[in-house]
Every structure is written in C-alpha cells, then in structure tokens.
Amino acid sequence: HLEKIFKKNGAVKIINAYGPTEATVSCTDIKLNKENFENYCNPTAAIGKPIKGVKFSINKVKNKSNYGEIIIEGPQVSNGYLNNNNLNKKKFEFKGNKKKFYTGDYCKLINGQYYFVTRKDNQVKIKGNRIELEEINNLIEKITKNTAYTIVSENKIITFISSNINEKKLISKLSLYIPNYMLPNKFLIIKNWPKSKNLKIDEKKLLKNYIVNEKRNFKNNPKNF
Numbered sequence: 001h002l003e004k005i006f007k008k009n010g011a012v013k014i015i016n017a018y019g020p021t022e023a024t025v026s027c028t029d030i031k032l033n034k035e036n037f038e039n040y041c042n043p044t045a046a047i048g049k050p051i052k053g054v055k056f057s058i059n060k061v062k063n064k065s066n067y068g069e070i071i072i073e074g075p076q077v078s079n080g081y082l083n084n085n086n087l088n089k090k091k092f093e094f095k096g097n098k099k100k101f102y103t104g105d106y107c108k109l110i111n112g113q114y115y116f117v118t119r120k121d122n123q124v125k126i127k128g129n130r131i132e133l134e135e136i137n138n139l140i141e142k143i144t145k146n147t148a149y150t151i152v153s154e155n156k157i158i159t160f161i162s163s164n165i166n167e168k169k170l171i172s173k174l175s176l177y178i179p180n181y182m183l184p185n186k187f188l189i190i191k192n193w194p195k196s197k198n199l200k201i202d203e204k205k206l207l208k209n210y211i212v213n214e215k216r217n218f219k220n221n222p223k224n225f
Contacts, residue, residue, distance in 0.1 A: 002045060006034040018047035022101050024076040027054045028114060043142040046113040058109060070103045077101045124152045129181045136182060143173050149201050158210055159184040
C-alpha cells in the first residue's frame with residue numbers, strides 16, 4: 001500500500017498509528033515518507049513508538065526477547081467492559097491508579113520501533129510449533145505483491161492467493177525468512193474473496209471451499225492422497 005501511495009504522489013506524508021478502542025484508539029505513531037518508509041517495513045510498516053503519556057511493555061514469549069503481547073498502561077486505558085467481569089479479569093489489570101490492558105496483539109520490537117505481527121487468537125499450533133498465520137501472509141504479500149490469506153486444516157497450512165505464482169520459487173524465498181514448519185503445504189488461487197458482513201475476508205467460507213474441493217479431488221484422484 002505504501003509503495004502504491006508514494007508512486008502516485010512522492011510528496012505525501014503518512015502517519016501510521018496503532019491503538020485498540022480499549023485504550024482510546026491511538027497509542028503510537030510514526031511519520032513515513034517516500035525516503036524513509038522502506039527502512040521501517042519488516043515486512044509490515046512499523047506502528048511506531050508510544051505517544052507521550054502512554055507506556056508500552058511486552059508480555060514476552062519464551063526464548064524470544066523482543067517478541068510478545070503488547071500491554072498498554074496509562075490513564076487513557078478504559079475502566080473495562082460494561083457488565084463483563086470475567087473478560088475484565090483476563091484483559092485488564094488495576095492496581096491503585098494504574099491501569100493495564102492486555103491487547104492480544106503480538107508484536108516485534110526492533111530498534112525501538114514496534115511492528116505488529118499477529119493477533120493472539122490467530123496463533124495456531126501444528127505438531128507442537130506455534131504458527132503466526134499473519135506473518136506468513138505478510139511475507140507472501142511483500143514477495144508477490146498479491147493478497148494472501150492463510151488457514152490451517154487438519155494440520156496442513158493452506159494459503160489462498162489472488163494470482164498465479166511459481167510455488168517452488170516462492171517457497172524458496174519464504175524459507176529465507178521463516179522456519180520450514182511455517183511453510184505452506186498448499187497454495188490455492190482465488191479470484192473472488194468471500195467477505196463477511198464487515199467486509200473482511202470470511203475465513204469460514206474459505207475453509208468450506210477448501211474442504212469441498214479436497215473431497216472432489218479425492219473422489220476423482222484417490223491415488224494422490
């Protein structure tokens with residue numbers, strides 16, 4: 001998206017911001033322009049640093065010093081969800097005047113800049129290995145310039161992509177950035193993305209289409225399975 005914007009108008013300046021509704025929307029920012037934006041893409045654009053008055057910390061994942069869930073602290077954090085104490089106990093922490101919110105957003109911290117990686121509920125485990133599906137999507141989109149969406153079905157990583165690709169070359173490039181257990185087992189071309197009511201890609205319909213196609217292929221070519 002940034003490449004397309006700056007190609008149209010190199011004088012544009014972009015402020016990339018991040019923040020959940022539970023913390024009054026915007027909590028970080030970074031100023032991007034045609035000259036500097038490539039330095040802050042890893043592979044997604046950096047969401048920047050916390051704004052004044054906001055404190056970030058990372059609930060670190062084991063064996064990863066710069067990766068984990070974002071925790072937001074400060075007066076802008078809300079007082080919790082209305083009439084939902086069970087969820088409040090999971091997501092909020094209150095100690096005196098201090099308020100913390102556990103966002104469920106996982107990020108990397110590189111040279112003082114935060115980079116969004118995935119949502120907590122988008123993490124899956126395959127054969128004991130944690131997989132960040134959005135990290136796979138982001139890399140594929142950066143390499144191919146095509147929309148990608150990855151799901152897991154029966155311990156297989158399935159990536160839908162919006163255009164034809166050379167699978168061998170793509171796998172070769174992906175293997176430079178992610179471990180083998182994160183490499184997609186199968187790529188499927190999709191021209192018309194199913195959308196949900198809020199216009200996001202409908203994962204359930206993608207999965208349903210994949211299962212239907214697999215059953216059809218199995219029926220026609222059982223020896224291949």
